[in-house]
Amino acid sequence: MPYVNIRITREGVTAAQKAELIEGATRLLETVLGKHRATTFVIVDEVETDNWGVGGEPVTTLRAAAKAARGEI
Numbered sequence: 001m002p003y004v005n006i007r008i009t010r011e012g013v014t015a016a017q018k019a020e021l022i023e024g025a026t027r028l029l030e031t032v033l034g035k036h037r038a039t040t041f042v043i044v045d046e047v048e049t050d051n052w053g054v055g056g057e058p059v060t061t062l063r064a065a066a067k068a069a070r071g072e073i
Helices: 015-033 059-069
Strands: 003-009 041-047
Touching (some): 003 015
Parallel strands (some): 003 041
């Protein structure tokens, strides 16, 4: 019984995109490992950017800095 956990930042991912992730992960396990679709669990967790850090900085801060560098603020 495969369990896949996909964690992404909460930044406007649509229900259709999440459904595509779920289908794709399920298909991959079915194709590569012969796992049954009916017993494959795929969970998509969306994490606020304040709660996700990269290189010692919250993603919220990194995104704001990138926008400022591009002159988008």
